[in-house]
Amino acid sequence: MFENYTYLDNASITRLDERVFDEMKPYFFDVYAIPTSESGYSMGVEAREVLEKSRETIAGKLNAQTSELIFTSGYTESSNIALKGVAMALLKKKGNHIIVSKIEDYSVLNTAQALEKQGFKVTYLEVDQYGLVDPDVLGDHITPETILVSIQHANQEIGTIQNLNALGEICKDNGVLFHTDATHTFTRVPLDLEKIPVDLATISAHTIHGPAGIGALYIKKGTPITKWMDGGFQESNRRAGLENIPGAVGFTKAAELVTSEENQRLEKMRDHLIDRILTEVPKSVLNGHKIKRTPQNSNITFEYVEGESITLHLDMRGFAVSTGSACFSRSLDPSHVILGIGGDHERAHGSVRFTLGRFTTSEQIDAACDAVAIVVENLRKISPLGNL
Template sequence: MFENYTYLDNASITRLDERVFEEMKPYFFDIYAIPTSESGYSMGVEAREVLEKSRETIAEKLNAQSSELIFTSGYTESSNIALKGVALALEKKKGNHIIVSKIEDYSVLNTAKALEKQGFKVTYLEVDQYGLVDSDVLNEQITSETILVSIQHANQEIGTLQDIKALGEVCKDNGVLFHTDVTHTFTRTPLDLEKTSVDLATISAHTIHGPAGIGALYISKGTPITKWMDGGFQESNRRAGLENIPGAVGFARASQLVTPEENQKMEKMRNHLIERILSEVPKSILNGHDVKRVPQNANITFEYVEGESITLHLDMRGFAVSTGSACFSRSLDPSHVILGIGGDHERAHGSVRFTLGRFTTPEQIDAACDAVTTVVENLRKISPLGNQ
């Protein structure tokens, strides 16, 4: 059914790489025991060994210690553990103030709102027109009660890259913990946690052609965090629940398969897409920073047309993209990211996100540009605002 379909929504989820699947298969059918200690039975011991080897592989990509990484069910759980775990650990010891940016992904934003309902004070930092957080503004908002700052490395919608090194230094200088969601930058953009003042970092496999349902949380040594989910004593007693061995193996293999050459190829195609659309489609606007952005993301607003209409018409032509239109999402609100960078409802409703992956080709990008040009032109002809 989707043989000739062009998928350009890789920020939502990526297609599993066949090499990843082959690496995972034995841990579904041959070595399926739960991880045990060295004194346990042999299948469980082997499961433990491959789990720890996978942890080491992923930690190396972050230049972190394997003991600082715990596996989770994905980026949502990782960010929940980070924010709620720190909140529980420091509320009575230091304070109850948390800072997040206004354009965080919902895994952080809604976790912060949940903590706010429990009595925590939350500051939602403004960003500039590109989605960047000003380190001086962050510094001004930190108080003696601040316990945690959470600012993503790259935005999920517009792809803007934050200077997390500078933001982390502000937090370090103020004695505040710093969490960052690197879901959209892990292996895509250089990241060395040893050289940044990051205390907690969220990562996930689903954006790098790994399996869905597996993620991890980096917790730097000595970071105060209270176990948030009750149950067993897995993951060094920091996260309860049965370990996902096939998922961990797939995550590790996926992290190994991403190369600088692949990222450069995607960036070249992404730039070509942006250049063609902005030059060929009048009244189109690039959302986010034109340089400081992840290599796989392009988010463009088309004036006088709904992003939902563009998405549905592109789908009929065999192209999958996403939109910030409220009608297309499960929420009744338009993109909080576009609104957060100063856009109005019309700009949010007309935004379309194109995100590339490993299997995207230059031919697909050109075909997508052709389709976008035609679709937008046709929709504007029937729009009451299209001829302005």
């Protein structure tokens, strides 16, 4: 059905790599027991061994200790555990103030808002025109009641990469825990948690051609955190719920398959797409930082046109992209990210995100650029917003 379809929405989810699927299959049909201790039955013991081997590999990608990583159902659960777990652990011991940036993904923003309804104080930090948080501004908002700061490593819409070292040092100097959502940077951008002062980090498999429904949370040794979800005693009693063995295996394989050469190829295609569109399509504006951005992300606003219309017309031509237009999303609000970097509603409504993946080709990028130029020109001719 989608044989000749060009998928350019890899920030939402990536196509599963066949090699990942092949690695997962035995743990659906051959080794399907729940993990048990060494005194349990042999299939359960083998399941435990492969789970711990997966944990060791993923932790190694972060330069973290194996004991500091727990598997979750994905990035949403990981961020919920981080924010709610720390909030519950430190509420009576230190304070009830949390800081997040205004452009975080909903897994962090909505969790912060839920805590706010429970009586926590939340500061939503402004960002600059590129989506960057100023470390000095962060420092100015930390109070004696501040228990946690959560700032993403890179933004889900515009791809801007934060300076985690500077932000983490501010938190460290003030005795405040620091969480980062690294969903869009894990294996794509260097993230050495032995060197970067981060206490908690969210990662996921679904953005690196791994399976959906599996993620992980790094919890630095000694970090105070309360178990958020009631149930069993899985993941060293830090997360309740049946372990996803096939998912953990697939996550591991996906992480192993990402190479620096692949990231360089994505970056080259990304720059080519940006250069072509900004050169060939008048009144198009790049959103986010031109250099400090993930290798797979391009986000461009097209003036006088709704992003929803561009998306639908590109889809009819065989290209999948996403938009910050309110009409296209499940929310009635335009992109909070574009608004957060100083854009108005028109800029948010006209934004289109192109995100690349392993299976994206240079030929597809050129074809997409050709299609964008035609679609935008045609839509501007009939646009009620005005035209050139």
